Amino acid sequence: MTVTGPTSASEENRVSYLDHAATTPVLPEVLAAMTEQLGRVGNASSLHASGRAARRAAEQSRERLAEAVGARPSEVLFTGGGTESDNLAVKGLFWARRQADSRRRRIVVSPAEHHAVLDSVEWLAKHDGAEITWLPVESTGRVLPHALAEALGDGEDVALASVMWANNEIGTVSDIPALAAVAREVGVPLHTDAVQAVGQVPVDFEASGVDALTMTGHKLGGPMGAGVLLLRRDAECTPLLHGGGQERDVRSGTLDVAAIVGLAVATVAAVGSREERAARLAGLRDRLVEGVVEQVPDAQLNGAPLGDRVDGGPGRLPGNAHLSFPGAEGDALLMLLDARGIECSTGSACSAGVARPSHVLLATGADADRARSSLRFSLGHTSTGADVDAVLDVIAPVVERARRAGLGRR
Amino acid sequence: MRVLAAMSGGVDSAVAAALAVDAGHDVTGVHLALSQNRQTLRSGSRGCCSVEDSHDARRVADELGIPFYVWDLADRFTEDVVDDFVAEYAAGRTPNPCLRCNEKIKFTAVLDRALGLGFDAVVTGHHARLDGTELRRSVDAAKDQSYVLGVLTPEQLAAAMFPLGGMTKDRVREIAAERGFGVAAKPDSHDICFIPDGDTRGFLSRRLGSQPGPVVDAATGRQVGEHDGTYGFTVGQRRGLGIAAGDQRPRYVLGIEPVTRTVTVGTADLAGVPAVRTGAPTWTGRAPQLPFAAQVQVRAHGAPVACRVRPDDGGGLLVEFADQQRGVAPGQSAVFYEPDPDRGDRVLGQAAVTAAVEREAGVRR
Numbered sequence A: 001m002t003v004t005g006p007t008s009a010s011e012e013n014r015v016s017y018l019d020h021a022a023t024t025p026v027l028p029e030v031l032a033a034m035t036e037q038l039g040r041v042g043n044a045s046s047l048h049a050s051g052r053a054a055r056r057a058a059e060q061s062r063e064r065l066a067e068a069v070g071a072r073p074s075e076v077l078f079t080g081g082g083t084e085s086d087n088l089a090v091k092g093l094f095w096a097r098r099q100a101d102s103r104r105r106r107i108v109v110s111p112a113e114h115h116a117v118l119d120s121v122e123w124l125a126k127h128d129g130a131e132i133t134w135l136p137v138e139s140t141g142r143v144l145p146h147a148l149a150e151a152l153g154d155g156e157d158v159a160l161a162s163v164m165w166a167n168n169e170i171g172t173v174s175d176i177p178a179l180a181a182v183a184r185e186v187g188v189p190l191h192t193d194a195v196q197a198v199g200q201v202p203v204d205f206e207a208s209g210v211d212a213l214t215m216t217g218h219k220l221g222g223p224m225g226a227g228v229l230l231l232r233r234d235a236e237c238t239p240l241l242h243g244g245g246q247e248r249d250v251r252s253g254t255l256d257v258a259a260i261v262g263l264a265v266a267t268v269a270a271v272g273s274r275e276e277r278a279a280r281l282a283g284l285r286d287r288l289v290e291g292v293v294e295q296v297p298d299a300q301l302n303g304a305p306l307g308d309r310v311d312g313g314p315g316r317l318p319g320n321a322h323l324s325f326p327g328a329e330g331d332a333l334l335m336l337l338d339a340r341g342i343e344c345s346t347g348s349a350c351s352a353g354v355a356r357p358s359h360v361l362l363a364t365g366a367d368a369d370r371a372r373s374s375l376r377f378s379l380g381h382t383s384t385g386a387d388v389d390a391v392l393d394v395i396a397p398v399v400e401r402a403r404r405a406g407l408g409r410r
Numbered sequence B: 001m002r003v004l005a006a007m008s009g010g011v012d013s014a015v016a017a018a019l020a021v022d023a024g025h026d027v028t029g030v031h032l033a034l035s036q037n038r039q040t041l042r043s044g045s046r047g048c049c050s051v052e053d054s055h056d057a058r059r060v061a062d063e064l065g066i067p068f069y070v071w072d073l074a075d076r077f078t079e080d081v082v083d084d085f086v087a088e089y090a091a092g093r094t095p096n097p098c099l100r101c102n103e104k105i106k107f108t109a110v111l112d113r114a115l116g117l118g119f120d121a122v123v124t125g126h127h128a129r130l131d132g133t134e135l136r137r138s139v140d141a142a143k144d145q146s147y148v149l150g151v152l153t154p155e156q157l158a159a160a161m162f163p164l165g166g167m168t169k170d171r172v173r174e175i176a177a178e179r180g181f182g183v184a185a186k187p188d189s190h191d192i193c194f195i196p197d198g199d200t201r202g203f204l205s206r207r208l209g210s211q212p213g214p215v216v217d218a219a220t221g222r223q224v225g226e227h228d229g230t231y232g233f234t235v236g237q238r239r240g241l242g243i244a245a246g247d248q249r250p251r252y253v254l255g256i257e258p259v260t261r262t263v264t265v266g267t268a269d270l271a272g273v274p275a276v277r278t279g280a281p282t283w284t285g286r287a288p289q290l291p292f293a294a295q296v297q298v299r300a301h302g303a304p305v306a307c308r309v310r311p312d313d314g315g316g317l318l319v320e321f322a323d324q325q326r327g328v329a330p331g332q333s334a335v336f337y338e339p340d341p342d343r344g345d346r347v348l349g350q351a352a353v354t355a356a357v358e359r360e361a362g363v364r365r
C-alpha cells in the first residue's frame, strides 16, 4: 500500500505497509457497511422492531460468514477477537471434557502456537491441573499427522489438541484436515487457530473435520475486536463469559452488530477473492524474497520453501516473507526500515517492547541468534510491486548498517 | 541532526526529547530496559524502567510523533553496573553506580549503537550544561548532575546533548505541564535504581552473604564491636555502626580493610583527611597541565572544595584539599571543576579515589 502520512525520519512521505499479518487495512465495503449499521439503534436481543432489525442484520451476517467458511450458521459464535476465541476454545473444551471424564487432563499442543493459545494452555497447567504434551514440529514449523497420532496415544486422557492452521510468524501451513482425521480416530477434539489462514488458503470448516476454529476480523480487512469461534454443534464448551446467554449460551454479551456486519462483509470478500489475490501476492512475495537474497546472499528464509504445497494448497502463506539476516539485530533492522518508510515486524511477540527471540523460530530448532536477526514482511490486499521495490531499494545498506551497529553486545 | 533521545519515562527526559524536536532535530526515542526482571508497575519514586515507565516514555513519544523503541540492555547493565557495584563494595570501596551507568551504558553501549545506526547524537534529560563540548553545572544548583557526567570523554561529549542544563527543574515541570505530558508531576526518582527498596546493605548482604569481622577503634586499637560484612560501611559513615566506644563522642568510619574484614572507626578529629590519591584520571577536554588549582567534589551531592591537583606515581593524581575533608571513600570519583559563576563551573575531569593521605604525608588506612 502506498499512502501518504507523516513519517519521522525520511524526507519523503511514502510509506510501504508490509505488516498485514499484524493487521490489515479495512476494506472500503466493510467501512461502508459498518458505518451504516452504526447509525441504527437496536439490541439484537430486543423484541421490538429496532431489535428485530438488528437481529436480522446479525443473523444474515452469521449466515453469510458461515457459508464463506463452510460452516453452519449455528456453528458461528461471535467473540471479541482471535484472542478470545482461542481462550474460549482451549479453556472451554478443556473444562467441558474434563467435567465429562476426570481422566482427561492432557492438552496436546504445538510449541509454535500464538500466545493466545500457548498462554491459555500454560495457565490451565499452572492453575487447573492440565498436563501439556508438546508436539514436535518440523524445521518448517509444520506439525505432521504421525506426530499428533503418537502424542495422542489412545486419547483417553486427552482433553483437546490444538494446532494452528497457518503460523503468524513464519507462515507455515499445516495439513489440518489430516490432523483432524487423526484426532477424530481417537475421539479427541481438535481446535485450530485459523486467524492467518482464512482468506489466504482454502479453509472449509465442515470438510476439515476440526471441532473448533478461531478467526478474527482484522487480519482479513475487517474490524478489530471482532472474531469468531466456529464450534461444532456437538462440541461441549464451558463458557468464559456468563450473562444473557447469547451465542448458544457459550458467549454472553450484547452482540456488536456493526462489528459483526463488518466481519461478515470482510470474510465474504476475502474468501471470494482469495485465489486471485493469493496468486498475485505469492508473485510479489517471491520477487521480494529472491530480490533480498540476491542483495544479501547470506539472508535465510525461515519456514517452508516458497513453492511448498500442502493438502492441495500453498504450504506457506502467500503473503509471508520471513527472513533472518545473520549478524544483524531484528529490532535494529526494523528501526532502520521504519525510518525509511517501510513498515514490517520482527514477527515475534514482544514483552513490553523488549524484543525476545521468537518462540516460533526456537521451536523450529533455529538458534537464538538466527531468531533474533529475523524480520517478517507480510503482504496483503493493498500490497503492490512498488512496496517490493521500496524494500529492495534499501535492504542492502540497511542490513549492512544494522550489522555494524550490533546491540550492546561484545 | 538525527538524534536519539534516551527516555526513561520521567519528566526530565520527556522534556529533553521535546526540546530536541522543537530544535528541529529528527528525533527517535528509546527506552532502556536495564532490569533483569522488570516490574509491571513502578512503586513510588523508587526503582526504574518498570513496564509502566516504558509506557510513560512511549506515551510522550507518541504525543511528539516520534518513533519509539525499547532497547534491552539488561545483560550489559548487570555486568557493567550491578556486578561492578557489588565487587567494589566487596573490595572495601564505595562506587557511584550512576556515574558508572553513564560511562558504560548511556555513553558507550547506547551511544555506540546510536552512531552505528546512523544517529549523530544522543540527547538525555541530565541537568548539566553543554557549551560546545564544555561540560558545566546546571543553572539549578540543587538538581545539578554534572558530577555523574564527569567521567565522559571529549568524544562522548561531542555526541551528547543536554538541553535541560540552562533551566531549573521547576521550569522543566512547567514545560511538561504546558505540553500536557502525563509525567509532568511524576516524582523524581531517588536512590539506586536497581535497589528499589532503598536498602543497600540488605541488597549487598543478599549478594555477598554474611562476612563478620571486627570494628576497631583507631585511637586505642581495641575492638569495639562486630559487623556482618565490611560492605555495610562507607568511609565517613557515622550512623548504624553498632559499637559501644565507652565515651559519648561520635565515631566515624575511617577505613575498611576487606581482607581482614576490619572496619576502623575514630572520633571527628581523626576523620578529616588533607589529601587523597587517585587512579588515572579522565578529562572532558584537553588534559590540563599538572599541577593545577581547581575545585573538587567527591560525592554526587557533596559541596565542592578548593584543591590543588598534582601528578602522583603510576599515572594517578594527588589531590590536596584546602580544608580537611571527611568521608572521602576509596572508589568515589573526585570530579574537578574550574569555577565560573557566569557560565557555570566547568567540569575538567575525574579520577577515582584510591586512598586517603595522612596529615604528615604517608598513606594511612
Ligand SMILES: Cc1ncc(COP(=O)(O)O)c(C=O)c1O
Pocket (backbone or CB within 6 Å): A021, A022, A080, A081, A082, A083, A084, A086, A114, A116, A164, A166, A167, A168, A193, A195, A196, A216, A217, A218, A225, A226, A227
Ligand atoms: C495466529 C493468531 N492467533 C490469534 C491472534 C489474536 O487475534 P486478535 O488480535 O483478534 O485477538 C493473532 C493476531 O494477533 C494471530 O496472528
